[in-house]
Amino acid sequence: MPVLVMKFGGTSVANLDRIKRAAKRVGVEVAKGYDVIVIVSAMSGKTNELVGWVNETSPLYDAREYDAIVSSGENVTAGLMALTLQEMDVPARSWQGWQVPVKTTSAHSAARIEEILSDNIMAKFAAGDRVAVVAGFQGVSPEGRTTTLGRGGSDTTAVAFAAAFEAERCDIYTDVDGVYTTDPRITDKARKLDKIAFEEMLELASLGAKVLQTRSVELAMRYKVKLRVLSSFEEQSDTAGTLVCAEEEIMESNVVSGIAYSRDEAKMTLVSVADRPGIAAAIFGPLSDAGVNVDMIIQNIAEDGRTDMTFSCPTDQVKRAEKAMEDAKASGEINYHDLIADTDVAKISAVGIGMRSQSGVAAKMFKTLSDEGVNIKVIATSEIKISVLVDRKYMELAVQALHDAFELEKAA
């Protein structure tokens, strides 16, 4: 029988009533003839409770014990979901990471799935089980200890199972009903997308859209897993939510698919840096060593052998970046007059695979912002994305103006 993977996040299994509602959705797919693999998160709040205990007990905790403790939340949900399905006369059982097994690396708390053995679950499907309820977010290391994949890892578990079992589709049930052209809280013209390409979803995920974990999208792209994001709180239908799929499956699309934003970016400027060959390496080497994730970089034209170097990084890494630059200056590696941190900025990005074939997107973006009187501080582009830093006070205005300019309220 064809296999379907259905993943339910923490809010979708927050209590026994919601678990029952989720189980009913599973029952509908079983009735259609699917063998279903259900991936569950911990009941919402449970993981935070467990993490709180770990941090209070041991601030610099042993990640192996963290994993042993925190993974228990998913085990409870998996058992309760299996019992709920059994009550509906759907043959089901729960599976913990070590039982499947889900083999991972030994990188506790941030393990990567290396292999999912499908034999045990397939044998149970062959023997009459219709549902395998798998505790998400966990696996087992080569040393036989329980590992976790990092926060949000249940999305990755779901996609990895879909790949291993060659599932027809991987449905991610969450508390939003799909992927939008932009945040509906910023403009009510935001429109739910029926389809979005893997590459676009990846950019949106890394730009701050919190719908899917980045790694799960990467994995889906690599193994061509059809991913669907949909809400567990809406009516069930075959066309609900947003399908994240390969570009080829999207017949028509707008040049720009979505506008993303992030408040968590700071702009750092090294004023009057002595310009010489190798200066970029001398600056960004120490920043990388200090664990600063530099995003955008801009270098002004040199005058009199000196230049200004601007870069952006997450706001919570500003202190670390300042320390790294001061140390590099003290050791004589670099020389600059001043370091100015501007945390009062926001990053706005336009994303779309259509940019590859159509020119003029950047020009249109800059003109739109200019017409609104929004000054652009830094620009960065990739093949399917244009990002700009602007003053934070203009963030909502910029998102609304760009959404209008690219006519995202209209379907392609």
Next chain:
Amino acid sequence: MPVLVMKFGGTSVANLDRIKRAAKRVGVEVAKGYDVIVIVSAMSGKTNELVGWVNETSPLYDAREYDAIVSSGENVTAGLMALTLQEMDVPARSWQGWQVPVKTTSAHSAARIEEILSDNIMAKFAAGDRVAVVAGFQGVSPEGRTTTLGRGGSDTTAVAFAAAFEAERCDIYTDVDGVYTTDPRITDKARKLDKIAFEEMLELASLGAKVLQTRSVELAMRYKVKLRVLSSFEEQSDTAGTLVCAEEEIMESNVVSGIAYSRDEAKMTLVSVADRPGIAAAIFGPLSDAGVNVDMIIQNIAEDGRTDMTFSCPTDQVKRAEKAMEDAKASGEINYHDLIADTDVAKISAVGIGMRSQSGVAAKMFKTLSDEGVNIKVIATSEIKISVLVDRKYMELAVQALHDAFELEKAA
């Protein structure tokens, strides 16, 4: 290095502060040179929360899922205890049932330990770990699923580990500071025993003393594990608590070691049963088939071919016993005039290995009760125990009088 097993019950690990207090006790034993195996229960209240969810989800639950869910409580405590020990610079790690492994039968929710493989933990001790923190109450079935041993099973886990690792002693930390000559709530003359024989402890446990699970005492007796019951809320010392040990290790003891009582016993009388060979089997066969645990049995002298048959059973089995007797009467297997259930009784027992060698204990017990005007309704004896049923209103009086008569307030 010699191995010590230390078991902490739910109230001893109820929160992070108590886990820390328990860990300090472990640290003291490690400093003495022991390799320590710590067995932990779930934080008090957690198991009830999980069991509540299971019952609400599925009243006739699949015991395999019950076990998968309920065992998670012990996993959390084991991880937190390991982290707490690490914070104290004591090398420790947590172990779940499948990791040790603790091999059990497949009788989910009431599994029996078949074998504990010591290799994995011994290898870690050899490599420098000083403490193995084991999640109590759980194991793994031949099918690779998590099992539990039934409520209170962590005591059994502790004794089984002590046997498998040939531990010097098995310390059971609980919320009482030892085994008493009787319940201190009934008489303030109750005295804590320094030592008690396995056989006596077994009788006391099955008579309603809730200090230790009966199975754990049986196991300790079979494998000659020295068991010590002590409080995790009192000062630590080598002589604290009560040592449960082989008879030979107790030099002097009173004839009677303790007085136990139970309110949960009912007296049932079949009035005017037709007396014939095989009548006892015809009565107690159906009761056994109906799952009624008959404790004491008394048969009056037959007159005119008819007799009265009295027996006792737990009060919550009275309805079941009545139904079994009515069915047997309806089918013609037995014949009686009336069945009278008296639930207003209590069972009082005197227990002591000294009874084996000293006569007159029963006579003294009967005379003491008679002097107090307490009427004895049923009597049952074993080699080291005399039990009587009395009207419940006399229960406290009877316990106090017997405690005085056998001078239990004085050490041997």
